[in-house]
Amino acid sequence: MTLASPITRIAGSSAFHRIATGLASTSLYQVIVAAQSILLVPLFLRAWGADGYGRWLTLTAFVSYLGLIDLGGQNYIGNLLAFEYTRGNVSGFRARLVEGVSLFSLIALVSFLVLGAVLALPALSLPGHGEALTVAERGVLMLMGGAFLLSIPQGVFVTVYRATGQFFTGTMIANAVRFLSMLGYVGLLIAGYPPLVLAAGYFSSAVILTVTVVVYGYRKIPQCRGVRPSLAAAWEGKGHLRGSLFFWLLALAGAINLQGVIIVLGTFAVPATVALYATHRTASGLLGYVGNLFMAAVWPELSFAHAGGEKEKLIRMALLTVRTVVFLSAAAAVALWILLPEIYSLWTARKLALQPWLMAMFLSQGVLAAGWSTAGWVLLASNEHRLLAWWALANAGLTITLATLLVPRHGVLGVAVATLLGDLACGASAYPRKAARHLGIPSSEIYKAIFRPVLVVVSAGALALIAGMLAGEGWLRFLVGSGIGAALMYPAMLFAFGRADCALMLGRFRQLLTEARG
16 A cells, blocks of 8 residues: 655655754753753752762663663664655555554563562662662662653654654654653652652653653554554564664663763762762763754654665765754853853752863763764664664773773773763764765765864854953853854854855745744
8 A cells, every 4th residue: 555645745845844843843852851951950969969869860870771672663663664654655654663562562561570570679789889779769760660661662653753754743742741741850859759759750751741642643643543552563573673673782882871881980989979970971961962953853854865765965964964963062062161160060059069171071072972973863864773883882882891990090080081982982983984985975074074163163162262261250251252152153154064055054944934924
């Protein structure tokens, strides 16, 4: 069975328009996620203290690995659905969807039962801690684990929104649920409730989001109708594990780099040191929201271009995306460097002190990662991700090995050095070259797309910083530096992108504004 309208709609509609509306909805999502990451930190510290917050971070770092049990299914199945939708194959679309949802629902259920059995062990404790977990801590792990596991089949189902060109709708539904959930978390922490109650709030939020996206999808997306999960469909879907496994390796590597080092640090250092690392990482991690913002909106378009054999469009879109993400990430890094000295102490309820050398390392690493990781998107969207998965796994292994060796003597500095060296050796040296080979272009083109915006923004940022320092101290320095930086933004864009691409993007945005007013 085929259907012509999806192909006609994708070919006839503007990719730029879909990306722009996707960016709008994802921007709101990133604002909510960033607000949650930033606003909850002082509330955590006030409610539980630095030690209590460090204990919560260690517990949730362990249980977060349960999200990896999706085995890469969300990204792999999502790409398959996009390919089938572009080709107009409705029967194939529904077959892939029911297989994916059935398989990963079964995996999540079995994993939840195993988690319950493990948490029932009387002598269970965290590495580096002799005492057994309390009943409340086991409850936190069970509830947070349930939330992570529920997100597995939910994430597979949500890809129907992305694959059918309704990314904006799906993201806005999730935004509404997450915003209300964040308000609930704020209320619980202000009231001083213990971690077990907050974990129950996270689990309830996961249930509400899952029910909402599934019910709306069945009612509003025709391709979902008639899809009923079953054990037979789960058995048929097991063949997809061969392709999804490499997405799982990518997710595993990312989780090890983010949460694994916290576990290593928590094993050798006191909880307050873990909190110091986590707050610096959270602040510098705001750079990652730029990439996340564009990735969610651009990924479907890269899949559509790959499925349609539009090679030139794929190359142009990939290079422009790299330049855009790096430019905005570098600009965000400069802004954070100016702003953080003024707000970090207030943000952490004056319980932690900003370490400039640590923040400088994390910001530099974030800008570099914005380039090499974005270069790999074109491979991820095309299901050509196997080599990237091995490089990512090597990155994680190198990072954890170095962290284990360096942390006992150098503490937080050891973690920072380990993560930076891992990214340089197994990320920046590999991803751009693999992407260039896939696109059939010289790797120098991608490296140029990475480093040209960095040099431009760093130069403009240095001028803004110097102007701010000459102006005075405190907020005056921040205001002057920000003003100079904003004034230099457009000239920096011209140097980073070139006049042709700047004119193209500005023209498309004017067109969107005109359509919105009309």
